[in-house]
Amino acid sequence: MSTTSESGQAKNLANLEILISYCINFEERYNPSREDLKIANLQALLTKTKAALAEHSLKVVAQNHAISQRQEAFAPLKSLSTKLVNAFRISGVDDLTVARAKAINRKIQGKKALSTLKRMKKETPEEPIVTISTSQQSYNYLVEHLDALVRLLAAHSEYNPHEVPLQIPTLKDYINQLKACNLAVMNAHVAYEGSRSTKNILLYHDKTGLLDIALDVKAYIKVIFGVKSYEYGLIKGISFKRRDI
Template identity: 40%
Template sequence: MASTSEVGHAKNVANFQDLIEFVTGYGATYNPSKSSLKLAQLVALKATAETKLTDVISKNTNYNNKVNERMVAFSNLKSLSTRLVNALQTTDATTATVNDAKTFNRKMQGKKASSTQTPTDPNAPAPATISTSQQSYDQLIQHLTGLKSVLEEEPSYTPNEVELQIATIVAKIADLTAKNTAVSTAYTNISNSRISRNETLYTSDNGIFETASEVKKYIKSVFGASSPQYNQVSGIKFSKPRL
């Protein structure tokens, strides 16, 4: 479900279209000297805003999908770590080597279990700041890497089970790293997309929020404060969220 602020952005653009419809109806009487207030520029600004809104939605969905893909990839990591230690204990490894492996496993088990997380709705708004769990995922990868280092240094660790073999663990680490990086990249993309959208709607002097205000002022100056034309547009609301 989209947040109130996300819905508010779309409402502002929809209201800007209403303003354009009234301006169009005024015909040649609406003839501002300022370029950004001319009808053609208003139509172009609205089209740009719609493109920015669509881009945010697309990148938001991609971010949530990448988060879900990472969650699935990490879901069996703790059980895998325990299996690897158990497999090591059935070899000729020394007590010291086994204890080293157990140390990494304890660290692994101490981190927040990604398997208990609820899949993210692809349409839910991405967070305003990247989750602090990002560091936990980085550390989980490091713990598995440390455990892998212990196993590959033990000559007698040669399991027949493919999922426990060193080559499989190496591939697992590469996959986890790639999926973790993909989340960071997707978050950067949605963050930048929001900045671009906000500039078009709010922060630019020629954005929708400021332009709508100036259009209303121009209509007021042309037709008068008590005119039906100004009454048409004065009630069109544009909200500016806290950015």
Template identity: 40%
Template sequence: MPATTETGHAKNIANFQSLIAFVIQYGGTYNPSKTTLKLANLQARLVQEQTNLTDVLNKTSSYNIAVNQRFAKFANVKSLATRLVNALATTDAAEKTLADAKGFNRKIQGKRASAVPSTPTDPAATPVPKTISASQQSYDQQTQHLSGLVAVLQNEPSYAPNETDLQVVTLKALIAEMVNNNNEVATQYAAISTARMARDKGLYLEKTGLVSIAQDVKDYVKSVFGATSPEYKQISGIKFKQQKVI
């Protein structure tokens, strides 16, 4: 569904709780035949939707932690790649090997090997060909490009730096951590997406969602006490905002 703040969902749930509080005051006069409108079921539904909302908030926190950890792990990849190329340049590596390493570094930096041709000013000129973005900066791609760069270093016999963070074994461990961080973000995203779906269905499904049930409660109270009754006026102003479930 469209992005919304959690405040809107929480407000619907809080207003449902207020609605129940008035229903309780009506005592035995509130006696609907529809099962979903009975007081015990309203109370159970309130607890369920509160639980769903809390689940989303908890999973959002876990997702944000995973995203922040991934960001920290990838933060220095560009500078590290440049250091690796510079370190390789001080070895006996062939020009082709150095060129391969620089190619992976360009991809990590998001740069092109050559400039993109400009758009012709002459309408009759041959159109500029469509190009694929050179900014291959997704986390998956950065991991892939760094892995390619490390493979170049590993296959160069003269590459044997004394700096621990530039050594192949350290780099492979870093790549494994990067993969794990990226996978954790994907796992947490799936979890939060599923939790949001459960929340949204519980709140907004047509006829069975909390918002629809709240309207049914209002309609029942109006039918029992009358549209101009003090009882109906108590609850008629309690607002519920419906949203689409996608």
């Protein structure tokens, strides 16, 4: 679906195309000395900007797809983490080691370490507790926490489940999948930003962008034909608007 900004940009392109058609119909009477305003250069700018807008649209689709794929891959992570801790707990490891696994799971779940906060309050009851968010819910942190949990499980031979989804090789493959999804989103975003920059330079750069060039073409027509002329009347209603970019 096109955004308001994209539709506005497409409208600017369409209006430049209309403006160029009028300039061509003016024949030899349209004869600016400035190179940027000559018809051939207007057509080249139109073609280049159309291509940039189309390329950016593709990058938007690619980024959205990468984000969707990452969301799908990460969806089962929290429930899996809880399941791993429960399986670890009944595997025969000591309580302290289980507590370490639970602490990692709290980070994955985005829960604050309540026992730590209570201990802080008990130690210094007269001081206000200033907490920094411990949720660490970014995708990179989630991968790091899951990796830490899996390394903890792998370090204890007691943890040896028969269920394939809970086995260490399967978990390592899942972590690699999550890392790949993160990398795909990062790469897609870099490509998106690059295409966005190119598009915006062509459309909105001061003096040389499509918007300023089109407005200068209109100004030139007003000068050579007159503000009340039939020719200027043909093109004065062709609008070019700067949108959020």
